[in-house]
Amino acid sequence: MAVELQHIKEVMAEADCLFTEADVEAALQRMADDINTRLSDSNPIVYSVMNGGLIISGKLLPKLPFPMEVGYLHATRYRNKLSGGELFWKARAEHSLAGRTVLIIDDILDEGHTLAAIVEYCRDAGAEHVYTAVLLDKQHDRKAYPGMRADFTGMDVEDRYIFGYGLDYKGYWRNAAGIFALKGH
């Protein structure tokens, strides 16, 4: 069913801004500083998880001034819905991961099934170290396993439906310059 543009505009007009663009940029700089400290000598392959990881990766990578290879993976389990289902792989790694350090960049660790599956996939493909970086970690007790965290996290976010900076609402507002929560969710 086509999404009504008027509805999409209303969603933004009624949303709560949880983090401004300046908050996000500061969080990305903190993440970059941490990643530089820990991975600058590791010659990593850095994978952005499409689609949500696109904006974060584009902002983060120029802040990492060390040798790396860059690519993308595409795995999705929300597919424009508000809750997740089974993970569907659209694109896997093109590089050989054997013996490599891999850094996975995504927008959010929500329940964590997406990142857990990607980490397992990279390990199965022979990666020696697999690191994960997310802008947001949603706070609730529904994680894929208790205590699950990414290696690098920008900010914790409350347990609401979030969009902006790569995160979508029904395919829209990935371009929003801030982190917004859907009214009533």
Ligand SMILES: O=P(O)(O)OC[C@H]1O[C@H](OP(=O)(O)OP(=O)(O)O)[C@H](O)[C@@H]1O
């Ligand atoms: O921690 P989880 O509960 O597994 O959810 C997190 C994943 O969900 C979103 O992707 P989505 O499946 O919506 O695909 P998209 O990035 O193309 O929007 C997000 O970009 C993460 O990859």
Ligand code: HPA
């Ligand atoms: O809160 C969310 N918003 C958008 N996409 C998502 N994917 C997982 N959680 C979310």
